Amino acid sequence: MRRHASSATALLKNLANEERLMLLCQLVEGERSVGELETLTGIRQPTLSQQLGVLRNENLVTTRRDGKRIFYAVASEDALAILSALYGIFCRPNAPHC
Numbered sequence: 001m002r003r004h005a006s007s008a009t010a011l012l013k014n015l016a017n018e019e020r021l022m023l024l025c026q027l028v029e030g031e032r033s034v035g036e037l038e039t040l041t042g043i044r045q046p047t048l049s050q051q052l053g054v055l056r057n058e059n060l061v062t063t064r065r066d067g068k069r070i071f072y073a074v075a076s077e078d079a080l081a082i083l084s085a086l087y088g089i090f091c092r093p094n095a096p097h098c
Contacts, residue, residue, distance in 0.1 A: 011078055014058050015086075019043050019051045024074060025091075027061065028083050031073040 015021050022041045026032055032040070038048055052072060055061040062075040074080055 014060060019047060020055055023051060024079060024083055027072055027074045031071045033069045033071050
């Protein structure tokens with residue numbers, strides 16, 4: 001149980017950062033390029049690169065290169081499940097928090 005609690009805590013810590021949460025929420029809909037993520041979230045370089053690096057190091061996202069462009073996608077099924085729950089609470093149409 002302690003091992004699972006440690007894993008859950010690590011995941012929640014990563015989701016508790018506003019920039020990382022915004023990035024992951026954009027990636028729930030599918031893979032995005034760095035440029036798309038910057039436009040959609042308003043997060044500027046170098047903060048964007050720093051937060052994507054954290055997500056990569058934590059194995060929450062994967063990358064794919066196409067020429068000069070790098071695309072990111074959510075790699076963690078656990079993160080997807082939590083993001084779906086958060087969407088249902090905070091982002092669905094007519095949600096009381098929106």
